[in-house]
Amino acid sequence: MTTIEFPKDLKWGAATAAYQIEGAAKKDGRAPSIWDTFSHTPGNVKNGDNGDEACDSYHRYKEDVQYLNDLGVDVYRFSISWPRVMPKGTDELNPEGVKYYRNLIQELLDHDIEPIITLYHWDLPQTLQDQGGWEVRSTTDAFKEYAVAMFKEFGDVVKKWITINEPWCASFLSNYLGIHAPGKQDLQAAIDVSHHLLLAHGKSVQAFREIVPDGEIGYAPNADWLEPYSQQQEDIDACERDMQWKIEWFMDPVFKGEYPQLLQDIFAKHNGYLNVEEGDMELISLPIDFMGINYYSGSVARYKEGNGLFEVEPIWVDYQKTDIGWPVYADGFYKLLIHIQQKYGDVPIYITENGACYNHEVEDGVVNDQERIDYLKQHLTALHRAIKSGVPIKGYILWSLLDNFEWAEGYSKRFGIIHVNYRTFERTKKESFYWYQKAVQNNWFEL
């Protein structure tokens, strides 16, 4: 048998996010977020699902930490609900909200599991959206106020922080494609949001250095991989344009202090322009300690005249697809990581999300999700190839510990290694849980 063995210092983990698992949407002072508004607006989320109860992790976090302990993971990546701890978006903290996270963090520490906090995992307080949301610069100051408050509350025991999760999703998917909250279809709005998310990141990094001097901070862009359909330049160029939308647009500002001109020119053709002010790029490009990378899928793609902003179309041929319809494309994971190292050098990388949607249900107490095990084997092998190639991978954090609210897909799409019954909230470890547990505890697995 072929064994894939990882470096002894690789950190293993699992990830979730507040709006997707907590529930208790109106409990103990939590105020609405843009996802409460968006999910309660008919037509936005499959089956009319919302995060009102989700996995009820607000009340079941001790059980969930026990599962993390059973897995033997080193780290747990979770997000703080901004409207739970700061209902007005700024000003005073909600003590009940802060208490929940203090209890969760303590439970993790009691089990020798390191917390990694994501500050923004898309649940902007609605009250800030009502004042313009991420389209307006003032929200970057509100985010800094929130981040500073969290650094002061938890920086004594939490030493790894992520500012913004998947800024592409929080800007273009949400404000240009209209698929996520707040559901706008406005290119200028999306460009402004993308810049303000990065500016908010920079402002919080600057503050972090003062408040948690022994801590590490980064952010977590998402990217997929597009392989040109042919060696025709038009296909190569089409893939480059779409890849730059996720990679260069969100990484050049942080690591090079500038936005890619190629995309600025494309946006300008559609009357979309950056509004950068003096000092912004210096803040955005303040040094960070690591970068998160969220990878799920990729594809072959080719030029298609007039098709969207970048004139590209994915050609999914007969790839195996997960139950959310995304191709299983593990080679893209390897190629993406090599590409990022070639472009940005030896930035320490945590894989902050990787996982698959398979919608198996419980049968006689068992969830036989062999496809998810196969996905994990393929992608962890791709990760190992990148590590052996010299890419400085510091950790692998699986998405997700639990089945949860998958945004516009609602509860119809299951990414967890633990099955959740959304009526009873009963958790059931899937076969992939046991496979991942063995891989984590051994630090190797057999193909």
Ligand SMILES: N=NNCCOCCOc1ccc(-c2cn(C[C@@H]3NC[C@@H](O)[C@H]3O)nn2)cc1
């Ligand atoms: N490239 N152009 N696409 C144009 C057409 O897109 C149509 C749909 O697009 C997308 C793209 C990406 C996603 C997505 C979802 N997750 C999973 C979550 N990650 C954070 C965590 O909360 C997980 O739940 N990551 N990414 C969804 C929809």
